[in-house]
Amino acid sequence: MTVTGGVAIVGSGLVKRFARDKKESITALDGVSFEARHGELTALVGPDGAGKTTLLRLVAGLMRTDEGTLRVLDLDAATQPQEIQNRISYMPQRFGLYEDLSVQENLDLYADLHGVSVEQRQERYPRLMEMTALAPFRERLAGKLSGGMKQKLGLACTLVRSPDLLLLDEPTVGVDPLSRRELWEIVSSLVENEGLSVVVSTSYMDEAERCAHVVVLHEGKVLADGVPSSISSRARGHSFIATSTQNESARALQARLIDREDVIDAVPQGGRVRAVLRAESAQSIPEATFEPAEPTLEDGLMLLLRQQTNAKPAAGAAIELADKPAPDREQVVIETHDVVRKFGDFTAVNRTSFEVRRGEVFGLLGPNGAGKTTTFRMLCGLLPATSGTLLVAGADLRTARAEARQNIGYVAQKFSLYGDITVRENLDFFAGAYGLRGARANERIDWAMDNFELSNRAGAATGKLPGGFQRRLAMAAALLHEPQIVFLDEPTSGADPLARREFWRRISSLADHGTTIVVTTHFMEEAEYCDRIMIQDAGTMLAIGTPDEVRQQAADESHPVATMEEAFIAIVEKSRDQVRAKDAA
Amino acid sequence: MNATLHRILILIRKELIAVLKDPRSRIVLVLPIVLQSLLFGYAATFDLDKVAYALLDADRSGASSDFMARLDGSGVFHRVMNLNSASEIGDAISRKRALLVVHIPSDFERRILSGQGATVQAITDGRNSNTGGTAAAYVSAAVERFNADWRQSHDGLRSPLTIETRAWYNANLETRWNMIPSLIAALSMLQVLMLTALSVAREREQGTFDQLLVTPLRPTEIMVGKAVPSILIGLVQSSIILLLALFWFRIPFQGSLATLYLGLILFMSAAVGIGLALSAFSATMQQAMLYTFVLLMPMMLLSGLTSAISNMPTAMQYITLANPLRYAIEMVQRIYLEGAGVTLLFNDMWPLVVIASITLPTAVWLFRHRLV
Amino acid sequence: MSGAAVQAPLSWRRLKALVTKETRQLVRDKSNLMVGLFLPVVLILIFGYGLSFDVKNAPVAIVTEDTSPAAQDVVAGFYLSPYFSAIPLTSMQTARELMLKREVDAIVYLQSDFSRQLAAGHATVQVLVHGVDANRARVLQAFAQGAIGQWAVKRAAAGQSGSAPPITLQTRLWFNEANNSTHFLVPGLIVLIMTLNGALLTSLVMAREWERGTLESLFVTPVNTNEIIIAKLVPYFVVGLAGLTMCLLAGKFLFHVPIRGSLLLIIFISMVYLLVSLSLGLLISAATKNQFLASQIALVVSFLPALMLSGFIFDLNSVPAVVRGISRVLPPTYYVEALQTLFLAGDVSGLLIKDCAVLVTAAVVLIALTRRNTRKVLG
Incomplete structure (x- = not known):
């Protein structure tokens, strides 16, 4: 067992460059120096492209530094990678499961490769199965698991043994809140009880807040480094909870605030809006009242990014849309009735009925494998329902004429535009596929380029662009034909906090103009942007209503719930207890 | 209708850009075709122009050297060894020093002069019985000529019968003349099948197929949009081989280009239909590739490219009826070498139309029913 | 690279785990088994029953404008010969049409004054062959000459001609007395199947791991490169041996190809060649990291040479020096030579030692190169 308090990783002056093409090279790490101590959780945070993954790969001995020295577990990463790899466990962002x-x-x-003994397995496997809830799926092929379950299996494979050092690269991307909580309990207990040293990169600031040490990276440099409170305290005096005096929705207030120069950050929270202001008071902002709030790590990070790099969340993300006659917000545009979908004996979606009205932002929430993606695919006509009816814009897309699909836009969970052609060519193609041509097509493509900040890389091969850019492009492509309804499957999965705000700012603009949005997400705070949400588990609808209504449904007399995440966990656990009780009886 | 056409054109353009953009894939589309054409053109020949032989002349007489002079003078036979005894024959052949041993017996001259006739042995290496047989046939021809001349000069007799042989369409009987035109169909099919099968499998594997299905594009439109670029690329590849045949190998073209391209379009449509149907069975690119290959090998072997179909057992001949390459090779050869017109090619063309009109709709049907 | 040079010893447990994994992956993907096991069966059947260079029952139009017995006598050989299926015609016009439609491979033409000419001491028989399939045409020409030659022999025997021909040629096809092309195709088929298994299947395995990102997780374990490579070779080696067994059994019991040399030697040299072809596939795969590219390259550098340049179908003596030079550096050439010798000729030590030496060297070099190209480093 390793000694707590010593240093597990020491890096100094680390530089790593990649050749983009023959002439140009990108500096992914630009003189990074940092330490991670034994027996502690160290978090790497920072926006996309900050260099988090590259840094972890260097530590794992998968890449060599161009400059600087890196010692891991007192071994030299440049010359002794195998010795390091014998002692660490590493979970890459895309864990390479054998599907x-x-x-x-x-x-x-992985147990065999790490030399885990039979006794150790007997102790370990049940815990991992419990944590990941994969026990019923032991015999299932990994390729047939849902995205979140794959992620959990990847984590389980990484945790088959207790290494001297554990490296986790965004381990909870696409993982639902329940599993996320279980996962962190496991990691924390390994740290507390076994003195495990962990380095984790994450874009969830609440996760980073649990760590003993946070390293903030930005564009290959270390912006800040210290205990979480040292970073969150930077926002002390700047954090407020805002309430609208105008009877506007939290989303509308958030949009109004985040567009302002004197607001550094704004996110909806519990029906109100959490804001970080540039000044330490809020007199200048009309039509809202502000109460001071305890700063969070996210507040501190946003402030830091703004101060040091002038990065402003959602700057220019409000998209311009042509003025249209005010939409009839009472009109029902999506209607499902007793929809059932079975795969063999397995019921993925069970008797689900709901309606979505025009201009609504409708959120589909649920644990991994709850049936969200299946519901989604049925709505888009990609999958036939076993029974029940689905009407989208008045038609069942599965059987309707092709033109009915003109009314919808679809953004898949995984990036699914053509990677081998350029950004512009992708837009040209999708414009054409939706029947836009000539001047009209050009006009819409120009609109997409401007509003989604695509112009500067229009000629680049799409597959080589960073994830954030690809997400913007996918959304732009789905909006070219001005659909009435847009379906987005986990659009913010793996996105950094800046990108998430940008995304929701755009959604707000669309909804204001009468576009109906159906979205799934694992970030429960994002449910606060929705007009109404639906919670599914094991194919069954558990709750539906406005975020407030759902929070109230979850709250019972004994313990009130404050956040959406708590509400979600309460609802799902209650339902699971009932199912278990029924099974037992 | 107009909207349909526009959507199809857009899809075709995207496919072409995606294939032709990557310099590596451009190389993959052109270089193997050229390399293989050259390889097949030079290496795939049954014609022997150098037969290494060993001579065991036990007679060493005027007649025997007269006979040998004919062999050596033919330009085909190259004497690599002179053997002294029959016991050396085994070694010369089994160690592959010579393909052929000519054994002239010690009583050769005596028997010829006495009118009894002598026997010359030609022993060939049968490990490749094809080559061995050909070499023996060459010796046999030399013997015939010797006999005729000998009779004329010694007996004053003309042989009662002259056999006059002529070969149509390929006067010098060069294997290359039938090989290269066949490649115009065979090589481009190889790539077209693989390209088509992969283009759909890639979309499935990368998830873009769903994105395609939520657009107003219909399955039929998607299929046409996938088929046309493959056909176009196939035609370009065929043209490259055609140019090599015309200007590098200088094989005279007897037919009409219009007929050739008409035939090729029919053939490519049939091949693309098979590729699309294959892709519906493949969940991944790897599967698409391997399944294509599993299908390609028998198609190539049972096409008449390397061995004549009429030589095959009847059951096997029936199987070849479903092979589009069989018709295509025959068709291209007939157009190229024989100058056949459409009317003569009817029997090769209608099966292609039938195959295309079965495989293409099947592919559409599979598109629709593999969405689960 | 000092780090890479230090190799941890192989761990049997890790190796076993990796081999199990590779085997499961191989067995679960039907497409692998299609290429590894089903395709060999199809090829065996095609090569054994379908492909043949032996001309039999070739349709020939016999045009005899002269119906005299003498003329019928001359062409009688065609009706009796197993090589031809003779179609008697009286009009050259019809024969030409048949040839044009490719319904006959050759025309034997006796003009109307044939018997008169013959009586006068000299007549001419025309043999017109369809020359597009040059090889077949040549064989047909020779057979036609033979069929007509029979007449001359008969006449000589009947004492009608002056004397026997000065030279009679007696040909012997050593190692393949029956002149059966199956005998040389089966050894060639083994080469083809060994190459296919090896290069095509393994060219995908490493590239697939790169494309799917599975190597990143695998690398950060105590696994070393040797274990990864060995684990990838073992299952495909077994599939290759299964293919070899099928071919040997089919050759022996279905096609009755003689095995004149040592069976053990055949198996040994096949194993060595299998290693050559497997490691070539792995090398391509490791170097390209892209499945499509890898499979294309594998086809061009391993499969085509095995088919075209190995002397398996086409004789290497007649190809241009450059092409022959290329074929001399390619392992399949030596494997073909060794197999044909072992099957049909026997243990010709001088030749086999050379072939073995070349193949062993190739295997060692290719494995070493694969080893160099597989390093536990990304990007």
Whole structure:
């Protein structure tokens, strides 16, 4: 067992460059110096492209530094990578599961490779199965798991043994709040009880807040470094909770605030809006009241980014849309009735009925494998329902004429535009596929380029662009034909806090102009942007209503719930307890 | 209708850009075609122009050297060894020093002069019985000529019968003449099948197929949009081979280009239909590639490219009826070498139309029913 | 690179885990088994029953404008010969049409004054062959000459001609007395199947791991490169041996190809060649990291040479020096030579030692190169 308090990783002056093409090279790390101590959780945070993944790969001995020295567990990362790899565990961002092996076979493979003994497995496996809730799926092929379950299996494979150092690269992307909580409990207990040293990169600031040490990276440099409170305290006096005096929705207030120069950050929270202001008072902002609030790490980070790099969340993200006659917000545009979808014996979606009205932002929430993606695919006509009716813009897209699909836009969970052609060519193609041509097509493409900040890389091969850019492009492509309804499947999964605000600012603009939005997400605070949400688990609808209504439904007399995340966990756990009770009876 | 056409054109353009953009894939589309054409053109020949032989002349007489002079003078036979005894024959052949041993017996001259006739042995290496047989046939021809001349000069007799042989369409009987035109169909099919099968499998694997399906594009439109670029690329590849045949190998073209391209379009449509249907069975690119290959090998072997179909057992001949390449090779050869017109090619063209009109709608049907 | 040079010893447990993983992956993807096991069966059947260079029952139009017995006598050989299926015609016009439609491969033409000419001491028989398939045409020409030659022999025997021909040629096809092309195709087929298994299947395996990102997780374990490479070779090696067994059994019991050399030697040299072809596939895969590219390259550098340049179908003596030079540096050439010798000729030590030496060297070099190209480093 390693000694707590010593240093697990020491990096100084680390520089790593990548060749983009023959002439140009990108500096991913530009003189990074940092330390991670034994027996502690160290978080790497920062926006996309900050260099978090590159840094972890260097530590894991998968890449060599161009300059600087890196010692991991007192070994030199440049010359002793194998010795390091014998002692660490690493979970890459995209964990390479073997999709043609079953859950159990994947686990066994990594247990064998790490030399985990049979006794250790007997102790370890049940815990991992409990944490990941994968026990019922042991025999299932990894390729047939949902995105979030794959992520959990990847984590389980990484945790088959207790290494001397654990590296986790965004381990909770696409993982639902329940599993996320379980996962962090496991990691924390490994740190507390076994003195494990962990380095984790994350874009969830509440996760970073649990760590003993936070390193903030930005564009390959260290912006700040210290205990979480040292970063959140920077926002002390700047954090407020805002309430509208205008009877506007939290989303509308948030949009209004975040567009202002004197507001550094704004996110909806519990029906109100959390704001970080430039000044330490809020007199200048009309039509809202402000109460001071305890600063969070996210507040501190946003302030830091703004001060040091002038990065402003959602700057220019409000998209311009042509004025249209005020939409009839009472009109029902999506209607499902007793929809059931079975795969063999397995019921993925069970008797689900709901309606969505024009201009609504409708959120689909649920744990991994709850049936969200299946519901989504049925709505988009990609999958036939086993029984029940679905009407989208008045038609069942599965059987309707092709023109009915003109009314919808679809952004898949995984980036699915053509990677081998350029940004402009992708837009040209989708404009054409939706029947836009000539001057009209050019006009819409210009609109997309401007409003989604795509112009500067219009000629670049799409597959080589960073994730954030690809997400913007995918959304732009789905909006070219001005659809009535837009479906977005986990659009913010893996996105950094800046990108998430940008995304929601755009959604707000669209909804204001009468576009109906159906969205799934694992960020419960994002449910606060929605007009109404629906919570599903195991294919069944558990709750539906406005965020306030859902919070109230979750709250019982004994403990009130404050955040959406708490509400979500309460609702899902209650339902699962009932199911278990019923099974037992 | 107009909207349909526009959507299809957009899809075709995207496919072409995606294929032709990457310099690596451009190389993959052109270089193997050229390399293989050259390789097949030079290496794939059954014609022997150098037969290494060993001579065991036990007679060493005027007649025997007269006979050998004919072999050596033919330009085909190259004497690599002179053997002294029959016991050396085994070694010369089994160690592959010579393909052929000519054994002249010790009583050769005596028997010829006495009118009894002598027997010359030609022993060839049968490990490749094809080459061995050809070499023996060359010796046999030399013997025939010797006999005729000998009779004329010694007996004053003309042989009662002259056999006059002529070969149509390929006067010098060069293998290359039938090989290269066949490649115009065979090589481009190889790539077209793989390209088509992969283009759909890639979309499935990368998730872009769903994105395509939520647009107003109909399955039929998607299929046409996938088929046309493959056909176009196939035609370009065929043209490259055609140019090599015309200007590098200088094989005279007897037919009409219009007929050739008409035939090729029919053939490519049939091939693309097979590729699209294959892709519907493949969840990944790897599967698409391997399945294509599993299908390609028998198609190539049972096409008449390397061995004549009429030589095959009847059951096997029936199987070849479903092979579009069989018709295409025959068709291209007939257009190229024989100058056949459309009317003569009817029997090769209608099966292609039938195959295309089965595979293409099947592919559309599979598109629709593999969405689950 | 000092770090890479230090190799941890192989761990049997890790190796076993990796081999199990590779085997499961191989077995679960039907497309692998299609290429590894189903395709060999199809090829065996095609090569054994379908492909043949032996001309039999070739349709020939016999045009005899002269119906005299003498003329019928001359062409009688065609009706009896197993090589031809003779179609008697009286009009050259019809024969030409048949040839044009490719319904006959050759025309034997006896003009109307044939018997008169013959009586006068000299007549001419025309043999017109369809020359597009040059090889077949040549064989047909020779057979046609033979069929007509029979007449001359008969006449000589009947004492009608002056004397026997000065030279009679007696040909012997050593190692393949029956002149059966299956005998040389089966060894060639083994080469093809070994190459296919090896290069095509393994060219995908490493590239697939790169494309799917599975290597990143695998690298950060105690696994070393040797273990990764060995684990990838083992299952495909077994599939290759299964293919070899099928071919040997089919060759022996279905096609009755003689095995004149040592069976053990055949198996040994096949294993060595299998290693050559597997490691070539892995090398391509590791170097390209892209499945499509890898499979294309594998086809061009391993499969085509095995088919075209190995002397398996086409004789290497007649190809231009450059092409022959290329074929001399390619391992399949030596494997073909060794197999044809072992099957049909026997243990010709001088030749086999050379072939083995070349193949072993190739295997060692390719494995070493693969080893160099597979490093536990990204990007």
